[in-house]
Amino acid sequence: MAILVHRYDEPDRFVAGTVGQPGERAFFLQARAGNRITSVACEKQQVSVLAEHLDRVLDEVVRRSSASAVPPSTTRARDTDPLDAPITEEFRVGTMTIAWDPSIDRVVIELFSNVDADEDDADDAAAVEEGEEVSADEVFVVKITAAYARDFVARANALVSAGRPPCPFCLQPLDPEGHICPRANGYRRPLF
Template sequence: MSVFYEFDDVDAFTTGTVGVPGNRTFFMQVRSEGQRVTVKCEKQQTAAIVQYLRKVLSDLPPPEDRPMPGALELAEPVAASFVLGPIGLGYDRATDKLLIQLEEVGEVDEDGEMVDDDRGHVRLYVSRGQAAAFCDHADRLVESGRPDCQWCTQPIDPDGHACPRMN
């Protein structure tokens, strides 16, 4: 049975990692009125959400509210309800909130059609301030990974780096 959550107001929407750079697992987490939903995701999915949210926020007035920095930390224990697949994003002018839909990755048949419709789903609305804070936090998190090699631009592992341009 899949999970389905819908939050009109959230206490926190954040992203975080477990593990060390080069071997991190990314998560997104929503907390609202004692409920917590955690979704396992990829770093690129987090960056894509940030890119979209920043584009929408650039067309809106600056946010007046910002969550406290502690609200952006993952709450323990970190146990994923599902692995993130399709992402839906939008803006609701009537409520002045950004819509974020996170759906579970599903199986696809040879025609590209979804095989299983019973997938996990989280729909939430965040304020402009929450979206801006998520973006700032996610940017720092994504950038805190392994540094890139100055010659080949590939990530440098903590144990060393066999640069193809230096061989």
């Protein structure tokens, strides 16, 4: 079976973004090159993990090669614009891989479609760790510079932290109406 590949070797834009209000947001990763736009749906945790690992990879590149092309970490993103329209979900992200390609001095991000796993495919997680191929119907490949990756990390971290504040007791997100805290045994006092 052929795999559909959405490839962006030098995208004009690669960002994480959301649609909806906090608590009901849908997260997307989106790349644009000219008139072509590809958007893939993902979870908030995936955006957070992708940003964390991108930062780690870039720090490791600096440590190993003292690459001058890798800027230091930043907390302020240059690109704060909303996602480009139309937002059409190509697929939902399952597996993600990140690598540094020293031949082109770029970070390579591969996002694979979420494939329903059978119980017989329990060895798939081990296969990814051993460097074997991931089975997926679609893959989204983006190659970005180190400076662009640092900007992506800053935007993704701001996006993740802009959600609902956590409960100080159970750390679950608070709804505008409040919530029933499991640490309080479900008891909630009236506010007034």
